Amino acid sequence: MLTIDALKAFGADTDDGVGRCFGNADFYMNLVKTVPAEKKFDELKSALDAGDLDKAFEHAHALKGVLTNLSLTPISDPMIEITEHLRSSKQMDYAPLVETVMEKREELRKMCE
Amino acid sequence: MDRRLKYSEHSKKLILVVDDESINRQMLGYIVSSEYEVVYAENGVDALEKIHTFHDTLSMILLDLLMPGMDGFELLEILKSDESLRQIPVIVLTSEKAAEVKSLKLGAADFITKPYDMPEVILARIGRIIELAEDRMIIRHTERDELTGLYTKDYFMEYCAELDQYYPDWEMDAVAVDIEHFHLVNELHGRYYGDRVLSLLADTLREVLSSDADGYVCRYEADMFYMYCTHMESYEKMEQRIAEALKDMLHTDRIRVRYGVYPKVDRSVEMAQRFDRAKLACNRIRNNFMQSIAYYDTEIHDASIFEEKLIQDIRGGLERGDLIVYYQPKYNVQGDKPVLASAEALIRWKHPELGMISPGAFIPLFEKNGLIQLLDHYVWEKAAEQIHEWKMKYGRSVQVSVNVSRIDLYEPKLENRLLGILDKYMIEPSDYLLEVTESAYAEDSGQLIDVVSRLRSCGFRVEMDDFGSGYSSLNMLTALPIDALKMDMKFVRHVHEDVKSQRMIELVIEIADYLSVPVVAEGVEEEEQVQILKDAGCQIIQGYYFSRPLPPEEFEKLLQGS
Numbered sequence: 001m002l003t004i005d006a007l008k009a010f011g012a013d014t015d016d017g018v019g020r021c022f023g024n025a026d027f028y029m030n031l032v033k034t035v036p037a038e039k040k041f042d043e044l045k046s047a048l049d050a051g052d053l054d055k056a057f058e059h060a061h062a063l064k065g066v067l068t069n070l071s072l073t074p075i076s077d078p079m080i081e082i083t084e085h086l087r088s089s090k091q092m093d094y095a096p097l098v099e100t101v102m103e104k105r106e107e108l109r110k111m112c113e
Numbered sequence: 114m115d116r117r118l119k120y121s122e123h124s125k126k127l128i129l130v131v132d133d134e135s136i137n138r139q140m141l142g143y144i145v146s147s148e149y150e151v152v153y154a155e156n157g158v159d160a161l162e163k164i165h166t167f168h169d170t171l172s173m174i175l176l177d178l179l180m181p182g183m184d185g186f187e188l189l190e191i192l193k194s195d196e197s198l199r200q201i202p203v204i205v206l207t208s209e210k211a212a213e214v215k216s217l218k219l220g221a222a223d224f225i226t227k228p229y230d231m232p233e234v235i236l237a238r239i240g241r242i243i244e245l246a247e248d249r250m251i252i253r254h255t256e257r258d259e260l261t262g263l264y265t266k267d268y269f270m271e272y273c274a275e276l277d278q279y280y281p282d283w284e285m286d287a288v289a290v291d292i293e294h295f296h297l298v299n300e301l302h303g304r305y306y307g308d309r310v311l312s313l314l315a316d317t318l319r320e321v322l323s324s325d326a327d328g329y330v331c332r333y334e335a336d337m338f339y340m341y342c343t344h345m346e347s348y349e350k351m352e353q354r355i356a357e358a359l360k361d362m363l364h365t366d367r368i369r370v371r372y373g374v375y376p377k378v379d380r381s382v383e384m385a386q387r388f389d390r391a392k393l394a395c396n397r398i399r400n401n402f403m404q405s406i407a408y409y410d411t412e413i414h415d416a417s418i419f420e421e422k423l424i425q426d427i428r429g430g431l432e433r434g435d436l437i438v439y440y441q442p443k444y445n446v447q448g449d450k451p452v453l454a455s456a457e458a459l460i461r462w463k464h465p466e467l468g469m470i471s472p473g474a475f476i477p478l479f480e481k482n483g484l485i486q487l488l489d490h491y492v493w494e495k496a497a498e499q500i501h502e503w504k505m506k507y508g509r510s511v512q513v514s515v516n517v518s519r520i521d522l523y524e525p526k527l528e529n530r531l532l533g534i535l536d537k538y539m540i541e542p543s544d545y546l547l548e549v550t551e552s553a554y555a556e557d558s559g560q561l562i563d564v565v566s567r568l569r570s571c572g573f574r575v576e577m578d579d580f581g582s583g584y585s586s587l588n589m590l591t592a593l594p595i596d597a598l599k600m601d602m603k604f605v606r607h608v609h610e611d612v613k614s615q616r617m618i619e620l621v622i623e624i625a626d627y628l629s630v631p632v633v634a635e636g637v638e639e640e641e642q643v644q645i646l647k648d649a650g651c652q653i654i655q656g657y658y659f660s661r662p663l664p665p666e667e668f669e670k671l672l673q674g675s
Binding site for chain 1: 143144
């Protein structure tokens with residue numbers, strides 16, 4: 001079961017995230033629970049695999065917005081990095097960053113079970 | 114009660130949250146719903162549909178910029194181009210600095226950055242923008258005249274004052290534009306037509322301002338427009354443009370527009386007063402079909418100050434007895450020798466500062482503003498007192514005629530007032546002749562014939578003054594309850610040099626014969642005129658040939674000699 005403590009231990013800035021939800025921890029956690037199922041993670045990976053940096057930027061940018069709003073720092077930090085590289089259409093190996101994102105997403109998914 | 118408080122007490126304002134990310138949408142919606150009603154849209158197309166559905170009640174749009182399909186920028190463009198949707202304030206949701214500038218340029222009122230600030234900050238920003246938008250809406254509704262879209266007078270005056278501040282060196286003109294007898298336009302063609310005339314005039318004035326001058330224009334009241342603009346050497350071009358616009362659109366050249374211009378205004382004069390001056394110039398040419406543009410100048414300035422002084426001083430003058438009633442004799446010329454028949458009471462004003470003032474300077478003025486009634490009452494009283502005095506002194510009644518102005522005829526108990534005066538001085542109605550100008554009959558003949566009939570039934574004798582100057586119909590003449598016709602002075606003036614005038618006099622006399630009433634000629638100065646009038650059958654003559662108007666003591670000498 002997802003708890004604030006578990007999220008804190010995960011590395012999320014829950015004070016910030018819950019504060020953004022007017023102090024309603026349940027509401028905050030309900031939003032967090034929807035994150036692992038977010039299709040954009042996979043769409044981002046596919047776009048990067050296909051070399052479509054514009055598409056990848058769109059997905060990364062959208063995810064960055066959501067993750068930073070929820071203050072899910074362990075996932076949002078690498079996502080910010082990916083987004084900034086993609087903004088300048090930087091040709092690089094995105095796999096390590098994407099892998100971190102995916103690992104943390106998986107970690108979160110397990111916490112939500 | 115505070116208007117905003119009232120709203121918030123009864124119903125929450127509605128806010129549309131547009132974001133393609135469900136989590137962002139929910140989070141922001143959750144914050145906003147603590148104070149507002151919220152509707153959601155997940156892309157631009159969906160948002161536009163919701164905006165059209167709720168546009169009457171929507172207080173704000175919170176808009177994400179990067180969305181698939183129609184993005185936030187595209188939606189902003191659409192809102193900006195639509196007059197009714199443009200009024201809804203939009204706050205954009207963004208994490209991009211560059212997007213902030215672009216969206217503000219597209220009309221966004223503010224932005225909220227991502228990740229979101231604390232809820233209190235977001236709500237405060239939303240509250241402030243809604244308040245600003247509502248204030249702007251109130252201003253929009255009150256600053257513009259609904260029909261013409263021009264400024265309303267209060268805002269106009271404010272903006273003119275502002276313009277003065279920003280451009281202290283500009284030479285400015287204050288202009289008053291008025292449609293002559295606009296009530297008739299409305300009455301003859303209906304309100305809708307009248308509104309079209311006003312709108313057309315407003316549009317043309319706006320065009321003039323955008324092409325020929327800088328400044329502001331407003332609908333000051335009903336059919337009066339004010340314009341404050343950079344100095345123009347001539348207003349004929351504007352006049353022509355307006356005349357053409359009226360002709361093109363309404364196919365008429367019968368609507369007359371008057372322009373009063375106070376050029377190169379003196380900036381030490383208050384703004385409202387500058388327009389008073391323009392209006393004064395404009396009113397100077399009322400009913401003058403030869404002139405449609407008048408400029409305020411020192412002559413008008415002096416004349417208005419002079420008139421204002423007369424208006425201020427008349428009551429005091431009457432109380433102090435500065436106004437004196439003179440008597441101009443009327444002679445019966447039917448016999449071999451002219452015989453003193455009666456007199457006309459005429460007012461003279463011996464002003465303590467201005468000296469003798471010509472009746473021509475104050476009578477038309479007082480006729481316009483209604484003060485003539487005061488003057489008439491004064492003359493009626495003085496004349497009756499004089500008749501009584503002469504009766505006592507000489508044992509005979511001298512008939513005196515007094516003027517009854519148009520406005521007097523609307524007094525409900527006019528006959529009672531007059532009979533009261535006669536009672537007070539113990540004189541008979543037959544001693545007292547009432548002169549009513551012909552144009553008064555023409556104005557509302559039915560009502561006035563009624564009043565005059567009542568006066569005659571009380572025993573008064575009524576003369577129709579200035580006969581020939583008005584437009585009495587022949588039909589009305591036959592129904593006319595009068596005891597004498599007093600022909601218009603201008604026929605008499607040229608009678609000895611102009612066949613037409615002679616013919617007119619014969620015609621008036623024929624009409625008088627037909628009505629079985631005598632004819633009085635006034636303004637007679639030459640012997641030749643007397644002879645012609647006498648030969649034509651005119652019975653009574655008044656004028657400088659016999660005597661100028663005389664103060665009572667001089668008139669008495671005539672009585673003694675007759």
